[in-house]
Amino acid sequence: MxxxxxxxxxxxxxxxxxxxxxxxxxxxxxxxxxxxxxxxxxxxxxxxxxxxxxxxxxxxxxxxxxxxxxxxxxxxxxxxxxxxxxxxxxxxxxxxxxxxxxxxxxxxxxxxxxxxxxxxxxxxxxxxxxxxxxxxxxxxxxxxxxxxxxxxxxxFNHPGFIQPMIDGVLKSLAGLPEDVRAGAHLAFTTHSIPNASADTSGPVEDHGDGGAYVKQHLDAARLIADAVREETGTDHPWQLVYQSRSGAPHIPWLEPDICDHLEELHGAGVPAVVMAPIGFVSDHMEVMYDLDTEAKAKAEELGLPVRRSATVGxxxxxxxxxxxxxxxxxxxxSGRDVKLCALGALGPSHDVCPVGCCPARAPKPAAAGADSPYA
CATH class of the missing domain: 3.40.50.1400 (Rossmann fold)
Known part of the structure; x- marks a missing residue:
């Protein structure tokens, strides 16, 4: 035992x-x-x-x-x-x-x-x-x-979350035709959210210019891209892109959309793309429809070879x-000393969400934070 x-x-x-x-x-x-x-x-x-x-x-x-x-x-x-x-x-x-x-x-x-x-x-x-x-x-x-x-x-930066996604990207690269593999770009995808929500994500000190939401995704994407380069010996260009927008057209949301990004890469002569949905824990509907259905249909229309890597599941x-x-x-x-495990430049996140973290447009009580009414 x-x-x-x-x-x-x-x-x-x-x-x-x-x-x-x-x-x-x-x-x-x-x-x-x-x-x-x-x-x-x-x-x-x-x-x-x-x-x-x-x-x-x-x-x-x-x-x-x-x-x-x-x-x-x-x-x-x-x-x-x-x-x-x-x-x-x-x-x-x-x-x-x-x-x-x-x-x-x-x-x-x-x-x-x-x-x-x-x-x-x-x-x-x-x-x-x-x-x-x-x-x-x-x-x-x-x-x-x-x-x-x-x-x-x-x-987002724990090794047990990052390593399965590294392996997923490597497997997807290996699944591309050999003649386009070395030139493939990596498109790290996550859910688009309104710019205003992104800018106020995380603690107050992180607010502005995409907030903690964008910073954390960029940190995870960089970790994966660096590990892929070390494993393959090839520096695959990468970008953080977005999917699953659902808001009113007049409200600014995070861009570029994955389908627009595929069009741009194809127009620039990029031979292949691996789509890596790092913003999602599992292959749920938004991954299956927005990537496996819509984005792959766009890639087929363009004649652009794509692969979609797995989530951690x-x-x-x-x-x-x-x-x-x-x-x-x-x-x-319990007051015991412990080493917090995290990769990348941002370090481990906070245990308790501080006041002002990811505020709602209409304030509501929220548990499990510094402002919780249920301490």
Whole structure:
């Protein structure tokens, strides 16, 4: 048996994700959950849902979360970390509030949260914290004893997140025709967000010019590109580009879009491209549709050879990284010395989101931060 790892004071880990439909009848209700409060007509939601209907109305994200749950539980058991792992979603079953209610019934009182987003941003961090606060308020109204909830730090530069993506890019390069491989460019993709949201992402000192969101992605992309150069002996030019824009046309969002970028590279004579979705933890719908469907169709139209590298998903190295982050945070909370693991120029992220971090346009209570009403 492995030596037991110490998770004290925590007694559970919560995998917190976005959620997705698991059949055609789920698509519109799921999108209603996602867009609640925006007044979007049902007919418009049906149009938006065509992405899901192309895949039978099923988002891959829930199965991918099940695989990650299995990987985490397996890794924890193999390394002597006695910590149960639960799963809750923002927008579809299993719903976050239901999962927290179950955890309270099971006697869990100190909960660590793993969000399936590696970077700082409103939608990738604070919105999850707002969801936690909403769920805790519901439990409080029900008269339940509230657990203390903490969130694991951003893991965009942890070796267990970076290394699987390095291997994915190397595999994709190897899959290109040999005559275009050496000249291939790397397009590191992430979700486009409004410029205003990017500029205010991360702590206040990081605000401006893309904020922590852009800085963190550039740091991860540089780590991967440098490792690929060391492994192959070839310096592949690279750029951070964006996908999955969903906002009104008049509002500035981060650019360039991946399809526009492919057109630009083709026009410049670039012989091939590897698309690496570093902004996503798993191959969910936005990866499968926006890259595997739309971007690949654009590449075919241009006659441009492309490959799309894998996300980290349930890679054992990612599961091991989460274990290391759990043990690290437990040690910090217990006052024990611990070395924080991080690659790149930015160093390890903060454990507790400070006041002013990734602010919302309309302020809402957010748990697991310095401004939490549930300390």
């Amino acid at each position: 492995p030596d037991a790892l110490d998770a004290h004071p925590y007694d559970a880990l919560l995998l917190l994700s976005f959620g997705g439909p698991e059949g055609p009848d789920d698509v519109v209700p799921f999108l209603e959950n996602v867009t609640r409060g925006r007044g979007i007509p049902k007919e418009r939601l049906k149009e938006v849902g065509q992405h899901y209907f192309l895949f039978g109305g099923v988002s891959p994200i829930n199965d991918q979360n099940r695989a990650l749950l299995d990987a985490l539980r397996k890794d924890f058991a193999e390394h002597g970390l006695d910590l149960p792992v639960y799963w809750g979603n923002r927008n579809w079953a299993p719903y976050l509030t239901d999962t927290l209610r179950e955890m309270v019934a099971d006697g869990r009182r100190r909960i660590l949260v793993l969000a399936t987003s590696a970077y700082a941003s409103y939608s990738g961090c604070r919105q999850y914290r707002e969801n936690l606060a909403e769920s805790l308020a519901t439990l409080e109204a029900e008269g339940l004893e509230l657990p203390r909830v903490d969130k694991l730090r951003h893991y 349930a890679d054992p190295r990612f599961a091991a990284a989460i274990r290391e982050l759990v043990v690290e945070r437990a040690a910090t909370e």
